[in-house]
Each structure stands twice: as structure tokens, then as C-alpha cells.
Amino acid sequence: MKRYLLAPGPTPIPPEVLQAMALPIIHHRTPEYEAIFAEVRRDLRLLFQCQSEVLMFAASGSGAMEGAVVNTLSPGDQVVVIRGGKFGERWAEICEAYGVRVLPVDVPYGKSVEPASVAAVLQRDPAIKAVFATQSETSTGAVHDIQALAAIIRRTPAILVVDAVSSLGVMDLAMDAWGVDIVVAGSQKGLMLPPGLAFAALSERAWALVPGARLPKYYFNLAAERKAIEKNQSAYTPAVSLVVGLRESLRLILAEGLPNVFARHDRLARATRAGVQALGLELFADQPGCACTAVKAPAGIEGGAIVKGFRKRGITIAGGQASMKGKIFRIAHMGYVDGFDVLTVLGALELVLADLGYPVKLGEGVRAAEEILQK
Numbered sequence: 084m085k086r087y088l089l090a091p092g093p094t095p096i097p098p099e100v101l102q103a104m105a106l107p108i109i110h111h112r113t114p115e116y117e118a119i120f121a122e123v124r125r126d127l128r129l130l131f132q133c134q135s136e137v138l139m140f141a142a143s144g145s146g147a148m149e150g151a152v153v154n155t156l157s158p159g160d161q162v163v164v165i166r167g168g169k170f171g172e173r174w175a176e177i178c179e180a181y182g183v184r185v186l187p188v189d190v191p192y193g194k195s196v197e198p199a200s201v202a203a204v205l206q207r208d209p210a211i212k213a214v215f216a217t218q219s220e221t222s223t224g225a226v227h228d229i230q231a232l233a234a235i236i237r238r239t240p241a242i243l244v245v246d247a248v249s250s251l252g253v254m255d256l257a258m259d260a261w262g263v264d265i266v267v268a269g270s271q272k273g274l275m276l277p278p279g280l281a282f283a284a285l286s287e288r289a290w291a292l293v294p295g296a297r298l299p300k301y302y303f304n305l306a307a308e309r310k311a312i313e314k315n316q317s318a319y320t321p322a323v324s325l326v327v328g329l330r331e332s333l334r335l336i337l338a339e340g341l342p343n344v345f346a347r348h349d350r351l352a353r354a355t356r357a358g359v360q361a362l363g364l365e366l367f368a369d370q371p372g373c374a375c376t377a378v379k380a381p382a383g384i385e386g387g388a389i390v391k392g393f394r395k396r397g398i399t400i401a402g403g404q405a406s407m408k409g410k411i412f413r414i415a416h417m418g419y420v421d422g423f424d425v426l427t428v429l430g431a432l433e434l435v436l437a438d439l440g441y442p443v444k445l446g447e448g449v450r451a452a453e454e455i456l457q458k
């Protein structure tokens with residue numbers, strides 16, 4: 084059976100990247116590795132749209148999230164966390180695990196934060212050290228307006244920390260131009276790599292908090308990593324094969340051009356939305372992002388049954404997490420994905436829904452998507 088991986092991470096990997104990662108391991112303290120590392124450092128800054136070094140860790144994306152917390156805060160510090168899904172909630176869980184006081188700005192699942200509500204909390208309490216946000220809330224498919232949040236937060240003493248794990252290389256995030264202080268990401272979403280690399284980039288404003296941050300840390304010590312990377316080294320053994328693969332995926336992304344990469348994801352997202360809506364289904368997010376489309380399971384059909392129907396046909400999509408379990412299913416269109424992947428998913432969705440007794444006219448979803456893709 085041919086397999087298709089269209090879940091919101093891990094995502095498919097281009098053959099150029101797979102081939103590079105299959106080469107024999109090289110040692111990381113050699114000129115050969117250092118040449119690769121130098122290229123990766125340069126290209127990561129282009130991808131993050133920042134001047135500062137992008138630090139790399141052998142971890143999943145959550146490792147960089149934890150790194151952002153422990154390197155900028157001290158016990159008892161007060162922060163704002165925008166919670167509108169599993170990943171916003173993760174920021175709060177990490178902060179609470181370290182004794183940081185969290186002022187939550189809660190938005191219902193599927194909704195996006197109203198930037199003015201964050202401004203109101205910041206105004207009430209000038210002691211707030213940081214605001215934690217999620218650009219693409221993968222659990223609901225909703226996008227949060229980071230540019231608008233940055234415009235508010237940069238006028239306050241607080242820093243803005245953004246989880247861009249499922250939006251880096253998918254949607255625009257102009258870190259320096261918008262005034263975002265920390266961007267964290269992972270390898271297994273828009274970067275078209277296997278899981279296992281975490282990234283963090285810090286503005287000068289964020290770096291200024293690092294020396295005074297008293298939360299404990301050892302591996303995720305950003306200052307130590309910055310010292311090493313300035314010598315074109317990493318503090319510890321890097322995930323060599325992933326970094327070798329990263330060079331290839333960055334080459335692919337930059338050859339396509341960032342604006343084209345964002346436009347492609349936007350087109351694929353619009354085609355997917357048009358396809359599911361043409362089948363009479365509803366989107367879960369009010370302001371859906373380009374990484375994945377969350378769809379409400381139709382009345383009387385359990386979301387899990389849809390995911391299972393896909394799996395039976397060799398296609399991996401995702402269901403809902405936590406309280407969204409059974410109520411939604413999620414189709415990813417990020418990374419190494421094109422219009423034919425979208426058509427495959429929609430064709431399969433029609434068959435799966437028909438199997439489950441949902442009234443569908445075969446071809447209607449595919450046709451709606453094709454009309455978008457043809458433009």
C-alpha cells in the first residue's frame with residue numbers, strides 16, 4: 084500500500100533531504116561539518132528573517148519552548164500566556180512547572196486572540212516580563228496575528244515569545260521587522276525534516292534578559308550555545324544527520340523563495356478549505372492558518388472514524404486532541420506538499436465520508452479545490 088503522510092507533523096521529506104541524511108555520519112569537530120554548519124547558520128537567519136544567530140538543539144520543538152522560558156525568567160516572574168489550544172496551553176504548563184506565575188488570556192478553541200485583550204492585561208500590570216503566543220495553533224488550525232501582537236508588546240517592557248513550530252516556512256513571520264523577541268521552531272513541520280531539531284532565535288531585547296534569568300537549566304543554556312555558535316560550533320554533539328538534511332531543506336526553501344513558499348501554502352490551504360466546504364463540512368477555526376485545516380466532523384459521525392477511514396487507505400491525517408477528540412479532524416498541508424496532495428486528501432475524504440453514510444456527491448470537493456489550484 085502506498086502511504087501518504089498528511090498529518091500536522093511529522094511531515095513528508097523531500098528525496099534530496101533523505102538522500103543527504105543517508106550518507107555516512109561525519110564528525111562534528113571537522114572542517115567538513117563546519118562548512119555545512121556555516122551554511123545552515125546563514126540560511127536559518129534568512130528563514131527566521133532575523134540578524135541574530137538561530138540556536139539549534141537536539142530536541143523536539145517543545146525543548147526550544149522550555150529553553151525560551153528558562154533563559155529569560157526567574158521564579159515568581161509574571162507572564163501572559165495566550166491559550167487557545169493545546170500548544171498555547173503548553174506554554175502555560177512549562178511556565179508553571181518552573182514556578183512562573185501565569186496570567187492566562189484564554190480564547191475558545193478555534194478562535195484567535197483579540198490583540199487588544201492582551202494590551203489591556205499588559206496595561207494593568209507593568210511587571211509582566213513576557214507574553215507567550217502561538218502563531219499557528221496546530222490543535223485547532225487557528226492563526227494568531229503575531230504582527231498585531233508585536234506592535235502592542237514592543238511598546239511595553241515585556242518581550243514577545245512566539246511558538247512558530249508549525250508556521251516557520253509556512254506563513255510569514257518577519258521576526259526583526261515586526262519586533263518579535265523570541266521565535267521557537269522544530270524540524271518536523273514546515274522545514275521538511277524528521278523530528279529531532281529545535282530552534283530558538285532571540286532579539287537583543289530578549290538577550291538582555293538572559294544574564295538575570297535565574298531559572299535552572301543545563302542543556303538548554305542559550306548563552307552557552309550562543310558562545311559556541313559564534314565559533315561555528317555547538318556546545319554539545321549536534322544531531323549531525325539532521326543538520327546535514329537541514330542544509331538541503333534550507334536550500335530547497337530558499338531556492339523556491341520565501342514569498343513563493345508562503346504563497347504556495349496559502350493556495351493549498353484555500354484549496355483544502357474550499358474542498359471540505361463544498362462537501363458541506365464546516366471549518367473549526369474562524370481564522371484558519373496555512374499549516375493545517377481543522378474540520379468539524381459532521382453530525383452523527385465520530386471524527387476518529389474519519390481518521391481511521393483515511394488510515395485504511397494508507398493516508399495519515401490527525402484527529403482532535405483533548406476535548407476536541409472525536410469532534411474534529413485535521414488535514415495538514417505544510418512542508419513538502421503540493422496541489423496533488425490536497426486533491427488526494429479530498430478524494431479520499433469523499434470516499435471515507437461515503438463509506439460512513441454521509442451524503443456526498445463524489446468529485447465535488449476535488450472540483451472545488453481544482454478551481455482554486457487552477458487560478
Ligand SMILES: *Cc1c(COP(=O)(O)O)cnc(C)c1O
Pocket residue numbers: 092143144145146170217219220221246247248249269
Ligand atoms: C508540533 C508543535 C509543537 C511542538 O511539538 P513537539 O512534539 O515538541 O515537536 C509546538 N507547537 C506547535 C504549534 C506545534 O505544532
